[in-house]
Amino acid sequence: MFSRRAILKAGGAGALAAAMRPWPSLAANAPGVTDTEIKIGQTMPYSGPASAYGVIGRTEAAYFKMINDQGGVNGRKINLVSLDDSYSPPKTVEQIRRLVEQEQVALIFNSLGTAPNSAIRDYLNENKVPQLFVATGASKFGDPEHFPWTMGYNPSYQTEARIYAKHIQANKPDAKIGVLYQNDDFGKDYLIGLKDVFGAKYAAMVVKETSYETSEPTVDSQIIDLQSTGADTFVIAATPKFAAQALRKAYDVGWKPLEYLTNVSYSVGAVLKPAGLEKCVGALTGAYGKEPTDPKWKDDPGLQTWRDFMNKYMPDASQTDNNITYAYGAAATMVQVLKQCGADLSRERIMKEAANLKDFPLPLLLPGMTLNTSPTNFNPIRQMQLARFDGQSWVLFGDLITA
Amino acid sequence: MRDAPAAATPERAGFSPARVAAIGLALVCVLGLPFVASGYQTFQLSQVVIYAIALLGLNLLTGYNGQISLGHGAFFAIGGYAAAILIVKFGVPYGVAVPIAGVVCFGAGFLFGLPALRLGALYLALATFALAVAAPQLLKFKAFDAFTGGVQGLLLAKPKAPLGLPLTRDQWLYFLCLGCAVPLFWAAANLVNSRIGRALVAIRDHPIAAETMGVDAALYKTTTFGISAAYTGVAGALMSLIVGFVSPDSFGLFLSLSLVVGIVVGGLASIPGVVVGALFIEFVPNFADRLSDVLGESAKAMPWAIYGILLISIMYAMPSGAAGAARKLAQAVVWRRREK
Numbered sequence: 001m002f003s004r005r006a007i008l009k010a011g012g013a014g015a016l017a018a019a020m021r022p023w024p025s026l027a028a029n030a031p032g033v034t035d036t037e038i039k040i041g042q043t044m045p046y047s048g049p050a051s052a053y054g055v056i057g058r059t060e061a062a063y064f065k066m067i068n069d070q071g072g073v074n075g076r077k078i079n080l081v082s083l084d085d086s087y088s089p090p091k092t093v094e095q096i097r098r099l100v101e102q103e104q105v106a107l108i109f110n111s112l113g114t115a116p117n118s119a120i121r122d123y124l125n126e127n128k129v130p131q132l133f134v135a136t137g138a139s140k141f142g143d144p145e146h147f148p149w150t151m152g153y154n155p156s157y158q159t160e161a162r163i164y165a166k167h168i169q170a171n172k173p174d175a176k177i178g179v180l181y182q183n184d185d186f187g188k189d190y191l192i193g194l195k196d197v198f199g200a201k202y203a204a205m206v207v208k209e210t211s212y213e214t215s216e217p218t219v220d221s222q223i224i225d226l227q228s229t230g231a232d233t234f235v236i237a238a239t240p241k242f243a244a245q246a247l248r249k250a251y252d253v254g255w256k257p258l259e260y261l262t263n264v265s266y267s268v269g270a271v272l273k274p275a276g277l278e279k280c281v282g283a284l285t286g287a288y289g290k291e292p293t294d295p296k297w298k299d300d301p302g303l304q305t306w307r308d309f310m311n312k313y314m315p316d317a318s319q320t321d322n323n324i325t326y327a328y329g330a331a332a333t334m335v336q337v338l339k340q341c342g343a344d345l346s347r348e349r350i351m352k353e354a355a356n357l358k359d360f361p362l363p364l365l366l367p368g369m370t371l372n373t374s375p376t377n378f379n380p381i382r383q384m385q386l387a388r389f390d391g392q393s394w395v396l397f398g399d400l401i402t403a
Numbered sequence: 404m405r406d407a408p409a410a411a412t413p414e415r416a417g418f419s420p421a422r423v424a425a426i427g428l429a430l431v432c433v434l435g436l437p438f439v440a441s442g443y444q445t446f447q448l449s450q451v452v453i454y455a456i457a458l459l460g461l462n463l464l465t466g467y468n469g470q471i472s473l474g475h476g477a478f479f480a481i482g483g484y485a486a487a488i489l490i491v492k493f494g495v496p497y498g499v500a501v502p503i504a505g506v507v508c509f510g511a512g513f514l515f516g517l518p519a520l521r522l523g524a525l526y527l528a529l530a531t532f533a534l535a536v537a538a539p540q541l542l543k544f545k546a547f548d549a550f551t552g553g554v555q556g557l558l559l560a561k562p563k564a565p566l567g568l569p570l571t572r573d574q575w576l577y578f579l580c581l582g583c584a585v586p587l588f589w590a591a592a593n594l595v596n597s598r599i600g601r602a603l604v605a606i607r608d609h610p611i612a613a614e615t616m617g618v619d620a621a622l623y624k625t626t627t628f629g630i631s632a633a634y635t636g637v638a639g640a641l642m643s644l645i646v647g648f649v650s651p652d653s654f655g656l657f658l659s660l661s662l663v664v665g666i667v668v669g670g671l672a673s674i675p676g677v678v679v680g681a682l683f684i685e686f687v688p689n690f691a692d693r694l695s696d697v698l699g700e701s702a703k704a705m706p707w708a709i710y711g712i713l714l715i716s717i718m719y720a721m722p723s724g725a726a727g728a729a730r731k732l733a734q735a736v737v738w739r740r741r742e743k
Contacts, residue, residue, distance in 0.1 A: 047707050049655070089650055093647070096449070183554070
């Protein structure tokens with residue numbers, strides 16, 4: 001027989017358990033979310049060897065300021081806490097822990113660099129903190145099966161290389177290819193992409209692959225090396241300074257290969273002008289964004305809203321810097337995800353909405369291009385279109401290629 | 404004059420009640436801090452302990468033996484990679500990998516010490532500087548990719564507290580670092596207070612006189628280089644454990660320079676000084692970062708300028724580092740008492 005006390009105890013315990021169980025349909029908001037604010041964090045190399053990318057963090061802060069001036073997202077202002085990690089992974093770990101444990105941010109947004117993001121990926125996944133739209137093209141960050149809290153953003157370098165390889169295969173099947181690549185994950189991803197497509201024929205088609213270190217003053221000797229192999233096709237997987245040197249040197253030594261230039265270095269202002277515009281005629285690249293210096297976008301409404309933003313919120317910044325257009329798009333994507341979350345700003349919901357972007361257009365993407373994600377696709381941008389340099393600007397040709 | 408005997412034999416002062424109380428208090432703080440600090444702060448404290456070990460190694464070499472090294476970041480990297488490779492590629496337990504990393508670095512330091520014998524002060528500084536510049540590049544070297552993971556680096560699983568100890572990972576790692584630091588500090592203190600320590604200082608102050616007295620300068624200098632590298636290597640190994648990741652970008656040139664800044668701020672040829680140096684290199688850059696945030700969004704490039712200003716002011720106020728300033732202060736107190 002049950003005593004009254006035992007029944008009371010059991011009932012009390014049951015009620016307590018029910019009270020402690022989280023409400024199923026309304027999960028608690030993420031830390032850093034109040035009625036008036038959403039606090040998000042990131043690390044950026046404001047100092048050190050990669051400090052040129054610091055402008056990405058500044059642009060994003062300016063973009064969120066614009067959104068806040070317009071009333072924020074569903075009534076909440078976005079507060080971006082952007083910390084310097086000098087591109088040093090141990091520092092990134094320290095700063096990310098500060099953001100998550102001390103500043104109590106809801107999520108990590110667009111932290112920059114492959115090594116820094118690699119260093120924090122386990123920690124963030126273990127603690128179920130969204131690591132959204134990492135600023136690197138390394139292909140390993142779109143892996144929802146193993147890292148459900150980490151999402152990429154850029155089209156991966158490997159994808160881009162595959163597109164070039166397919167183009168070579170279709171248009172120049174007996175090409176003799178020389179590759180110049182930066183000796184790091186960025187450069188090596190291009191080799192992987194080429195290998196993906198050429199397969200067993202890789203050794204026959206790529207007559208020479210040569211690398212450089214970012215600490216080298218020039219890549220002149222590599223270019224002479226490549227020329228001497230008799231290659232007629234040249235894949236340039238180099239960051240802007242070295243890409244400019246490569247284009248110029250190839251022209252100056254009288255080497256006239258068909259050039260495929262990485263999208264990382266397609267800026268007319270920062271790469272082709274320093275190399276000499278006439279020396280780059282005929283080069284090909286894969287594009288996904290509108291180049292702000294290109295006259296054909298002069299009256300484009302997307303670029304016009306961007307210019308208005310620049311004039312008002314970043315009047316001193318250069319309007320030819322691709323890092324700025326990149327950051328503008330990333331910040332807009334972040335805002336879209338937060339908008340889709342509505343009133344429920346739990347970390348689970350944020351991740352769910354990040355994986356639920358459907359045909360989201362960005363003002364600075366090429367016409368027809370959209371962002372798409374799903375629970376099995378954590379690479380938002382996967383389209384590109386080839387473009388040829390005509391001496392003034394990039395001329396798009398062919399269709400959008402989805403990799 | 405009451406205090407004169409105590410002042411005349413300062414080494415006995417170690418047993419005065421005040422000193423015992425101070426040491427006790429410090430002990431309680433060091434052991435108790437991780438239980439009141441957050442996980443993030445405990446992580447920072449572990450980094451302080453690690454930097455202190457590395458600075459101790461560098462101070463043995465530069466402070467006591469007078470060999471300037473601008474390249475200790477390279478030994479830090481070798482230690483970090485040695486431990487990471489042993490753990491990830493060979494499945495060695497971390498308790499074994501850390502001492503092995505120290506031994507590997509001893510070997511590397513000893514070997515580097517041999518050519519360093521022929522290089523005088525500034526030339527040695529340049530040679531070691533070259534080592535620091537080369538280290539990240541060598542770590543990327545293609546032939547080593549299978550071991551080093553190339554530019555992708557290596558990920559390590561963070562160790563958990565063993566034997567069911569009721570400690571979080573951060574607390575356990577802190578005590579692990581502390582457990583490495585205590586014997587290393589004890590050994591260093593004994594070393595510099597021994598015959599060998601006096602020989603090291605003699606070589607620094609007057610090499611020719613030291614050799615005349617029968618000190619084998621070559622042996623002492625290379626061995627010191629080895630020991631110094633071993634300390635720094637252990638620190639690097641511990642760092643890779645608490646960060647859980649190594650890559651060439653982790654060991655940039657700035658790390659080497661930070662270590663030099665650390666021993667100069669703490670005070671050359673001082674063992675307690677390295678703790679101050681470690682606190683400096685861990686917390687002052689963060690402090691400068693926050694200070695520049697106060698100045699506004701446009702000041703994102705300011706932290707290092709603020710850091711520089713802080714560094715210059717500290718060197719102006721304490722030209723012989725924290726240890727030197729403490730010594731001066733203690734002397735002033737003693738003199739004040741004598742005058743009474």
